[in-house]
Amino acid sequence: MPQQWAQWGNAAERWVRDFLALYWNEWTLLQVALIALAWVVAQSAGKALERRLERWARGIRGNPDLLRLVITTIRRSHWVVFVGVLFVLRLGMIAADLPDALVATVLLLAAAWLVLSVLTRLIRNRTLAQAVAAIGWIYVAVLVLGLGTPVGQALDYMAISIGEVRISALLVIRAALVVTGVVWLALFVSHVIEGRIARADDMSASGKVLFSKLIRIVLVIGAGAFALTATGVDLTALTVISGAVGVGIGFGLQKVVSNFISGILILLDRSVKPGDTIEVGETFGWITELRARFVSVVTRDGRKYLIPNEDFITQQVINWSYSDQNVRIDVEFGVSYDADPHRVTTVAIAAARGIARVSAFKEPVCWMTAFGDYALQFKLRFWINDPQNGLTNVRGQVLLALWDAFKAEGIEIPIPRQDVRLQSPLQMEKEA
Numbered sequence: 001m002p003q004q005w006a007q008w009g010n011a012a013e014r015w016v017r018d019f020l021a022l023y024w025n026e027w028t029l030l031q032v033a034l035i036a037l038a039w040v041v042a043q044s045a046g047k048a049l050e051r052r053l054e055r056w057a058r059g060i061r062g063n064p065d066l067l068r069l070v071i072t073t074i075r076r077s078h079w080v081v082f083v084g085v086l087f088v089l090r091l092g093m094i095a096a097d098l099p100d101a102l103v104a105t106v107l108l109l110a111a112a113w114l115v116l117s118v119l120t121r122l123i124r125n126r127t128l129a130q131a132v133a134a135i136g137w138i139y140v141a142v143l144v145l146g147l148g149t150p151v152g153q154a155l156d157y158m159a160i161s162i163g164e165v166r167i168s169a170l171l172v173i174r175a176a177l178v179v180t181g182v183v184w185l186a187l188f189v190s191h192v193i194e195g196r197i198a199r200a201d202d203m204s205a206s207g208k209v210l211f212s213k214l215i216r217i218v219l220v221i222g223a224g225a226f227a228l229t230a231t232g233v234d235l236t237a238l239t240v241i242s243g244a245v246g247v248g249i250g251f252g253l254q255k256v257v258s259n260f261i262s263g264i265l266i267l268l269d270r271s272v273k274p275g276d277t278i279e280v281g282e283t284f285g286w287i288t289e290l291r292a293r294f295v296s297v298v299t300r301d302g303r304k305y306l307i308p309n310e311d312f313i314t315q316q317v318i319n320w321s322y323s324d325q326n327v328r329i330d331v332e333f334g335v336s337y338d339a340d341p342h343r344v345t346t347v348a349i350a351a352a353r354g355i356a357r358v359s360a361f362k363e364p365v366c367w368m369t370a371f372g373d374y375a376l377q378f379k380l381r382f383w384i385n386d387p388q389n390g391l392t393n394v395r396g397q398v399l400l401a402l403w404d405a406f407k408a409e410g411i412e413i414p415i416p417r418q419d420v421r422l423q424s425p426l427q428m429e430k431e432a
Helices: 002-023 028-057 064-075 077-095 101-122 126-144 148-157 169-198 205-230 235-252 254-269 309-314 341-353 392-409
Strands: 159-162 165-168 277-280 283-290 294-299 304-308 317-319 327-335 365-371 376-384
Touching: 028 064, 028 077, 028 101, 064 077, 064 101, 077 101, 101 126, 126 169, 169 205, 205 254, 254 283, 254 294, 254 304, 254 309, 283 304, 294 309, 304 309, 327 341, 327 392, 341 365, 341 376, 341 392, 376 392
Parallel strands: none
Antiparallel strands: 159 165, 277 283, 277 317, 283 294, 294 304, 327 376, 365 376
16 A cells, blocks of 8 residues: 555656646746636626627527526626637637647636536536536546546545455546436436427327336436446446345335336326326325326315325225216205205206306206105206316305205295104193
C-alpha cells in the first residue's frame, strides 16, 4: 500500500508540472482577460436573447418534454452566449497562431455544464437533477484537466476484496455514474414510447398500460445489465448476492411481489381499465391509473384510494362499466291505498323520463311489488350511461321528480303509523 501511494504522489506531481507548462505562460493574463470579457458580454446579451426567445417558446404545444428542454435552454441564454463568444475567440486565436489552452479548457467546461444542466432538467426531481449535473460536470472536468490518471489511481487504491472480487472506490463511482446515465436514458426512451402508445387509437386502455410497463421493465433491466458489464463488473460474481436477495424477496416482500404479479394479471385479463367505474368493498369510484403495485381510484368526494392489486384478484369487485357504460338503477317507493296503481306507474315512468341523466338505452319501467302494511309498494327501474358521475345523485333527482309529480297528481305518499286498539277498559288496581 505505501508503494501504491508513492506512485499516486508521483502521478500527481507530474500532473502539476504538465498543468503549469500548459497554462502558465506570457499569454495567460490575456486569456483570462478575454474570458472575463466574454462573461460580461454574455450577461448583458443573454438577458436580451432570453426575452426574445420566451415569446417564441410560448407557441410550442403538444410535447411537454421538448418544451421543458427549450425553456431550460432559454433560462441559460447567458451560458449559450458565453460558450458562443469563447468559441469565436478561440477560432480567432487559432487563426492568429496564439496559445489558446486556457480558453479552450474553459470553453469545454462551460459547454459541458450547459449541456448537463439542460439535459438533467428532464429529471423531475429538482434536487436530484442538480446533483446529477454537478457530479457529471466534475467527472468531465477531471477528464478535461488531465486529472484522470492521479485521481483514478487514488480511487483505485481505495479498495476492499471479498473473496476473489475486488471492489474499489473507482469501480463504485464509475458503475454508479454509468448505471445512472444509462438507466435514466432507458427511462427517457420508455417515456417517449409510452407517450406514443398512449396516443394509439387501435389499442385498449389496459393493453396500453401493459405494453408500457413491459417496455419500461425490459429497458431498465437491460440498461442496468449493460451498464454493469460496461464498467467491468462481472455479473457472475453477483450470483451469491442475487440468491440472497431472491430469498429476501421470497420471505420479506411477498405482498409486493403478489401485488406486482396481480397487476400483470389484471392487465392481461382486462378485468379493469382506466376510466372504469368500480366498487370494491365500501369504495365506489372510477379508476384513474393502473400502477405496478396498486390501482388508483378516485371517489365522488375527491378522495383518491390506492387499492392493492391483490384485492382485485382475491376480493369481489363490481365493475359497473365492464362490458359497457349502461347501468340499471332501482328506486323503491310507496303510495296510499287510495291511489290508482295504473295511474301511479304511468306518472312514475313520465317523471323518470324527465331526468336528463336517464338514458334512452331502455325505457324506464315501474312495477307494483307488494301490498304493504300501510302503502302500495312500487319499484321504478331506469338506466344511465354515465356511472362515473355518481349513482346517489341520480337517485335523488328521480325521487324529487316523483315527489313533484305525485303532488301535482294528488297522489298521497303515506306516513308510516301504527294503531293501538284496546279491547277492554284498563282495570286500575285499587289502593290498599
